[in-house]
Amino acid sequence: MDDIPLLCALPEESNGRLALWIPYFGGTKEDGARTLRRFAQAGFIGVGIDPWQHGDRATSESPGEFSAGVFAAFRSRMWPILGRTTLDAMRVIDWADELHGVGSRGVVACGVSMGGDIAISLAGADRRVARVTAIGSSPDWTRPGMEHVDRRGVIIDQGSPSFSGQWFYDRFDPVSHLGAFTRDLELTFEVGTADTHVPPAGAAEFLERLEAEHPCESRRIRIIRHPGLDHTALVQNVGIRERALDWLLAPEA
Known part of the structure; x- marks a missing residue:
């Protein structure tokens, strides 16, 4: 779609809704092929995207x-990835809405690690997103x-943001835009209690501030805590992902 590489799974009988898969850092749309098939089996139009500088639009650097x-240089390089991919996801929803009219039916989004950060930001920026895991x-x-994922106890020096990184942060960082989450929205955080990388x-502070500063009866946000799981164990747990998808794709209440 324009310059955004997509992988799509189309249902035999569509429910007229869109489900987005947004990969983790270093991941690609192809890594979500199984998830996209789950989307299609549930009647959703499933679309996976390559985040900016990932997959088919990766940089010339090696993965390492x-x-x-x-x-x-986390704030200088990661924040533009988060922000540009949030914008890309909005454009993909526009595209799918023009083709299939999915925007009026409610969009759902799923992301793991960095992909989840983007899905949360997308929910704050685009009111068409109704449910996120x-x-x-x-x-x-x-x-x-934040500590290094493979060096426990070593806190990452995030550095200073670039001008573009700060621009994206000022517009899309969820904790800086709590009012954007005062609406009908279902959001589930799956977290590991031993996760020192994310x-x-x-999530807990976000929910606490949201409830205190912007109460909303129609909003449903929950945090599911998984005792003893660090970041790697959490994101690689197939059972957790399957249960999260079951919730994401369940019929609306």
């Missing part, structure tokens, strides 16, 4: 160089206390 470079993700782009406190 790319990962090291992003985490060496985020696994090992945070609504706080600053991720206070600390679970981010």
Whole structure:
């Protein structure tokens, strides 16, 4: 779709709704092929996207160089990935709405780790998104206390944002735009209590502030805590992902 690489799964009988898959850091749309088939089997038009600088639009760096470079300058390099992919996801919804009229029926989105961060930001930016499940993700782009995923106890120096990174943060960071979540919305955070890479406190503080500052009876947000799971164990747990998808694709209440 324009310059955004997509992978689509079409249902035999459509319910007229769109389900988005947004990959984790370093992942691609193809990594979500099984999830897209789940979407289609449930009647959704399933669409997976390559985040900016991922998959078919990856940089010329090797995967190892790319990962090291992003985490060496997290706010300068990660924030533009989060922001540009949020914008891309909105464009994909526009495209699917023009073709299939899905926007009026409610869009659902699923993401793991970075992909969940983007899905949460998308829900704040686009009111067509009705339900989101985020696994090992945070609504706080600053991720206070974030440690290296493979070096427990070593906190990442996130550096300063680039101008474009700050621009995206100022527009899409969920904790900076709590009022955008005062509407009909279902959002589930799947967090690991031992996750020090994407600390679970981010989701808890987001929900606490949201309820205190912007109460909304029609909004339903829940945090499912998985005792003892660190980031890797959480995002690689097939059972957790399957149950999260069951909830995401369930008929509307």
